[in-house]
Amino acid sequence: MRTEFFYMNYWLMKSEPDVYSIQDLQREKTTCWEGVRNYQARNNMIKMRVGDRVLFYHSNAKPPGVAGLATVVKEAYPDHFAFNEDSKYFDAKSSKDNPRWQMVDVGFEAVFPHPVGLNTIKATAALKSMVLVNSSRLSVQPVTKSEYDRICKMAGR
DNA sequence: GCCAACGTTGGC
């Protein structure tokens, strides 16, 4: 019985819209999530499975908030940008024989007509346990199904 | 642009 097949996990991934926005993903359909250089965030990506849902969060935006939805379309594999000396994500401590950093591919799902702002999330009692709210600069974080559903509902979906 | 919070590095 492959019961794990029936489980779906939920995540929140941060991106600065000036660097890569949900609109960029809408245009490109899929993208690789390179450049994560934090172990906790990396470990979360390693746990991702194809089909998992992703809240696409715009950080350093005016205002910051969840701007849309994505899904995991390819599970963790080595982040080759770490091997490229010309990349801003280069890391001399990561090698092809022993890659330190991983990335996943995500696919476009939806742009929220009205993003769900961080201020609104913080003002919602049902979302007070979100990792996002309890500080943490963690750029790839787990979200519960109820948190995910609530944010979709707040976005009018 | 400021700065608080947090993660990483490296000397000891």
Next chain:
DNA sequence: GCCAACGTTGGC
């Protein structure tokens, strides 16, 4: 293994 110094994130 501690912890000070430093760098980065990201809201405001």
